[in-house]
Amino acid sequence: MKALIAAGGRATRLRPITWTRNKHLIPMANKPMLWYVLKKVTDAGIKDIIINVNPGEVKYMSDALGDGSEFGAKITYLEQRGGAKGLAHVVANAEEHLKGERFLFFLGDNIILGSINKFVDRFQNEDLDCMIALSEVKDPHRFGVAEFHADGTLKRTVEKPKDPPSPFAVTGIYLFDEKFFEAFKTAEPSARGEYEITDIITWYIRNGKVGHEEITGWWKDTGTPDALIEGNALIMDDMERGEFCVDCKPHVDAQIQGLVSIGEGSTIASDCLIRGPVAIGKNCTIESSFIGPYTAIGDDVTIKDSEVEHSIVFDGATIDTTRRIVNSLIGVNATLVDHKRSHPKTSHRLVVGDNSFIEL
16 A cells, blocks of 8 residues: 655644744654654555645655655655645645555644554455544534444535534544545535545445544644644653653753653753653753653753743753743744743743744
8 A cells, every 4th residue: 555644734823833844844752743644654564655745845844754764665755736725635636646556645733642553454454445534522513524324334524514413523544445536536626615535535435335433542633732732742642661761961960750851962950850751852951940741842952940841842942931831832943031030930821933032
């Protein structure tokens, strides 16, 4: 099989972070979001991968992710042509690579815990024409939604319905056979001007053998700052203990508690408490600070006299404030400093863009 990973779009809900970077390269536990998708795909035995990217981003993405050799795979980067016209159009854009193939289509901003092997294996072993992964959600109107017959079989899937027929969202993991492009020829743009993947799935339900499987455990569509931060925490919970290692020498009096990873060249002063799970990159300086659980800190970051918890701090940032920073995204080279250190400590929730300077 081959795999197609969708990694385009503008991620307007994540601005200002995404003004200067593709959303799919936002670091989570100090690796690009797309790294985890590639790991899931290759662990399922799929080694021929196409990544759909925005026009002009091929070199940018390939510089960040490489040629696939890290995963024992081959990656082909493909620019989206014709503009943003929906997920089904993303697949149609890759017809030259996928025609005549059975393939996995994976949305690059979807984070799941556990393996996707069971979906791939069932698709292959049962010789299905289409296979979709579902997840029960509290806000199904935001997603494609499955509708079922009384006997529990699939009736159709509908995109972002005002009155959802079920609480089961169609997640960003799909498997299709070679008839996808036949189905696409029957598709018409929806009211919002897009070729909906849900319409293709409904075509398969009417013309083929379709399986569905509920994702057990966590699935997260990382489309908002809150979802990104939660996804970062989920990934940390899913990491193997062996992935947490300290490659520097913290001061002997520094308190390092739980699962903590610290990169080479980083300095952890004596008056620091780091309580995992925490990932700290290379060449960081942490002084007189508390770093709390589910915090990912990139390379070349300086944190002094601060408390940071449940947040993502990008490369080159500086945090030097007596304020408590929680549930925050701090962009590349952003600087946070106190305006008046005499103010009492309070919690602040921030989404800070690259090269920002903020007084608190």
